[in-house]
Each structure stands twice: as C-alpha cells, then as structure tokens.
Amino acid sequence: MKQYYKNLIPFFDLRTITDGALIVFLLAAIVLNYFNFFAVPIKMEVLMVLSLLGFIPVLVSVYFAILKKQITVDLLAAIALFFTFIKGEWFSAAFINLMLASARLFDRYVQTRTKNIISQLLKLRPTKVKIKIGDTIDEISIDRVKIGDLAVVEPGSRIPIDGTVVSGQASVDESTLTGESERVVKRVGDKVFSSTFDEFGSLLVQVEKIGEDTTFAKIVALVEEAGRSKTKTEKIADRFSTWYIILTFVAIIVIYLISHNTSLVLSILLITCADDIAVAIPLGFTIVISKAAKHGIIIKGADIIERLAKVDVFLTDKTGTLTRGDSRITDIVTFGIDQNKFLEIAGICAINSNHPTSITIIEYLKQQNIDIIAPDDFEETPGDGIAIKKGENNYFAGKLSFLEKNGVKISEENRALVEKKKAGGESTVVIGANGKVIGLIGFEDEIRPNAKALITHTKELGVKRWVMITGDNENVARRVAGQLGIDEYVANLKPEDKLKEIKKFRHKDSRLAMIGDGVNDAAALALADVSIAMGVKGADAAIEAADIALMRDDLSRIPEAIKLSRESIFIVKENFIIWGISNVIGLALVFSGVLGPVGASAYNFLTDFLPIGNVFRIFNKKLAELPKNF
Secondary structure (H helix, E strand, O other): OHHHHHOOOOOOOHHHHHHHHHHHHHHHHHHHHOOOOOOOOHHHHHHHHHHHHHHHHHHHHHHHHHHHOOOOOHHHHHHHHHHHHHHHHHHHHHHHHHHHHHHHHHHHHHHHHHHHHHHHHHOOOOOOOEEEEOEEEEEEEHHHHOOOOOEEEOOOOOOEEEEEEEEEEEEEEOOHHHHOOOEEEEEOOOOOOOOOEEEEEEEEEEEEHHHHHHHHHHHHHHHHHHOOOOOHHHHHHHHHHHHHHHHHHHHHHHHHHHHOHHHHHHHHHHHHOOOHHHHHHHHHHHHHHHHHHHHHHEEOOOOHHHHHHHHHHHHHOOOOOEEOOOOOOEEEOOOOOEEEEEEEHHHHHHHOOHHHHHHHHHHHHHHOOOOOOOOEEEEEOOOEEEEEEEEEEEEEEEEEHHHHHOOEOHHHHHHHHHHHHHHHHHEEEEEEEEEEEEHHHHHEEOOOOOHHHHHHHHHHHHOEEEEEEEOOOOOHHHHHHHHEEEEEEEEEOOOOHHHHHHHHHHOOOOEEEEEEOOOOOOHHHHHHOEEEEEOOOOOHHHHHHOOOOEOOOOOOHHHHHHHHHHHHHHHHHHHHHHHHHHHHHHHHHHOOOOOHHHHHHHHHHHOOHHHHHOOOOOHHHHOOOOOOOO
C-alpha cells in the first residue's frame, strides 16, 4: 500500500504555495498600483518581478509540451506574456499570470479532493492485526500477515484484510467501500473486506487477501488510474486547441500586416489566450469520477462517462443481477436412492464449483448437517454441468443434455419431471451416477426488489430497450422478463453464446451497456460499449473486466450513474458555449476600441472563472432522484 501514499498529492505542496503567493502578491500589486500607493519606479519593478516569476511555470509547461510534440494553450499564453513584456504592459502581464495561476490552483484543488476520498480511508487502515495461533492470540504488523491466518476482529476496530468469517457474528459498517451507511450483519461463511468497520460483535476471519490484493487496495488503484484516460470530448478539445492556436497566430499576423497596430494585436492575443476551457473539461470529468467513487460507483476512466451518457440499449444477465443469485431449493426428488445419500453425492459434485446453484447446495447441506466430501477428480463445463470421479464412481450434475452426452440414460419419467419443473418457472440440476439418473434438485431464484424500478427508471432516462440473456430455460426466462417488463430475452445460453448475442445487438448508431456479475460474464462484459459489474466486493474478474464496478448489489446505482454522466456532459457543452460567447464579446469590445491591452487582460481574467466555476456545480449536484420503491 506504500505506493498509494506516494501518489497522494497534498494540496499545500510547494507548487500550490508558490501559485497562491503569486496570486496574492499580484492582486495586491494591482490594487495598490491602481490607487497609486507606490511611486512609479517601485510599482513597475514590483509588477515586472511578479510577472517574470509567473512566466517561469508557463515556460516549463510549454517546454515539456514541445518535447511531446504538442501545441497547448500555454504556448499562446507564453507568447502573449512575451509581447506584454516587450510592450511594457505590466498590468496585462499581471492579469494573464493571475488567470494561469488560478487555473493551476483549481486543477490541483480538484485532484486533491479526489485523492482525499482515498487518503481519508487510508488513514483508517490498521497497522496491527491480532492473529490466532492455536490457543494464543498474537498482535503482529499488517505486513507479516499471511493468507490462511486466522485474524481476530474485535468490536470498535477496522477489518484489516479480506477474508471469510469462520466464527462469530458482527454488525459491520461497509460505507468505506459502498458509500452506504446501512449496517451489514456478518455471520459464519460471509465475506468481510479491508477498511470496513466492526461496530458490534467479534469475528474470527480466515485471511484470503492481503495488502495490494485486497478489494480496497484495488479500488484505490482504479480511482487513481481513472482520471488519466481522456474522453472523446477531451481529445476533440485538444485537437480544437491546436487548430485554434494556429488560426489565432495566422489571424494576428494578418491583422498586424493590415493595421500595424501592435496594441490591437496584443489585445486580441490577450482575449484569445484562454486557458479556462483546457482546464474546465478534464476538471469536470475528474469531479464526476471522485463524486461517483464516494457513492460506491467506481468508474474506471473519464471516457466511460461519455459513453455511459449515450447508452440506449441494456443487456443483462439474470442470475445475480436481476435476481439475488442465492437460489433457494424448492424440491428434492430421488430415484431409487436414500435422500441423504443423494445429497451427499450432490455435495461431492458442488463443493469445488462457484456456480450459484452449487453454492446453494453446499449451504443447504451445512444446514442439514450432512458431511461434504471432496471429489478425486473435478471438471466443470460452464453452462452445462460438472463431471466428478470419486473412488470407482462417476457422477454428473447439470442439464439433462449434459448427462446424456456423458452416457447417462435418461428415462421418459426423468424428462417429464424436468419439463414440469421448467413449466413452473423452476430451474433444475439433474444428478447421475454410474450411467443412470439418481435424482434432481429444483431451484427458484428470487427477483431483486428494485429490479423492476431500475428498468422503468432507465427507460424514463431514454433507454430504448432491455434484453435479458441467460443460461436458464425458456420458462424461467419468460417468467422473470414478464415480471420486470423486459422487452426481449434469450434463454438456454452458454457463456460463449452470450458473446454471439452481444455482437448481434451492437450497432454503430447505438450504445450498448452490459450488466453482469463479473465472474461468469467477464468475457461478455469486455465486449459491450459500457460494462457494469454488480457486487464486485471480492470478485477479481469484475474489477478487471468491467468499466463500472458497483460496490454493493444495488441496482439503483445504475440510473444514478447515467444521470450523473449526462449532467456532466451537459455542463461540458455549457462551458463551450460560455467560452465561445465570452470570446466573441471580448473581441467585439477590442475591435470597437472599448478595451485596450490592460482591459483585454482584465476581461480575460474575469471571464475565465465562468467555465471553471460552472464545473464546480457538479460537486453540488445530487445524484439522480429515484422512484420511492428504490
């Protein structure tokens, strides 16, 4: 975690102090000179020194931009400053430096606010961990903890690692990850996460992730990385700035050749050497990323904000996304075998699988106090089933077609029962042993209470179509789609089939978003224009594959994110209009003779605050107002 501390930029660093002092002295010099408090030789010297000092960071910026073969607005500002020096327009130079120093401060302020979201959490990270070894408890440094250790978490302390509760019960505040103040009760078998707070109750946790591998550490890295990518708007703005600067140079040369009026040329240069729009655009996206992170929405890049604002088609998985993913067992049917023995075999098949139905089976066996035995050999075919070898026995669990493919005889009675379950909207896992079906387990997956409201609200925001793609059978898919108001569904899909479906729905005139659990849907998520992973706490595949990671299983975060992205894009467009109008008015005042070099620089300084100040409205924007049933 040490590198995260190094990357944090404190607001009161040397550059900030220097720019702040420059602004104070420049303002003081301008005011005092305006009221003639100084003698003429002294006031010119003061303005000259301050202006030359302010010129240094501009030159440094231009130098590094040239090394990268870039033309930036700082080049225009540097040329304007150079000409003000030649002309002796020290008031103009002072106003230009005020504008540039203020823009640098605004940019650093927003970077600092983003970093503070992380730094405040890092301060809360424990440096010591209590580890249980046999019958003793030893407090050691966090750096000495190993995977597999048993960590003791006491009430009133922060959880230092990611792991699974092996004993105890506690009420945990997970707001550091999810942005929600709602407390979560953690029991045996539940996952706990680094940086969350144990408010009440003691836990014994088996360590699974430490240091940089913890969910919290990965989220820190994502937020830090997010601001570095550029949006299409920013790239267009960069290209626009390049051409804008070139055209400005050409224009002032032509105007000078026609008028030979250096004051007019300098005034035009001072009006047009705006740094405000170049600062305001990336500033806005940085604010959105930091604001979203504070509310448990991790956006992995500024370009994603722009794509999300244009989404009009949603594809979604069913299990774990629209439904809770923790299916409940509705029925157990056996054929010529004792039920306990059947469940023991089901446990052998399910123990090494992460599929939601396998997890449900294992939890059910624990509740029934049935021993869970590990298999000798295990092979899982995603979307089909599991093949197991235990001693001399071969077991298969999954779809009827999977069992039949592996030589298991399927009777008409077996088929009829499975079809009956399907017709009732249940999903089934059929289990075969040594060539014959020995039973089946029926499941029903509960729909998330806010899933229907999510779909309704996104359609109100302009989403045209919702499509559900699922590996479940046709009847289950139809039932869920009907209850939620989903426009289309495609059932009986294997993971590789989902990729084909996504390609079908991709069109050049639409933006496609995919929602999944981030584990089984990782490949599908990677193909969408915008991918959203649900409940990524502890799911590495979600963090890697998705563009947006929701830090809790809360579907209401999706319309919130859409609304926030659209508001930010609207503000960016507003800023282009504000910048354009202020420039047109400024140039009109210059050509009409109202503004000379000093007036032009003062006008430029004052109007530069308009787009930058407009960006800060995002900080005060509430996330999308949601229907009451969210």
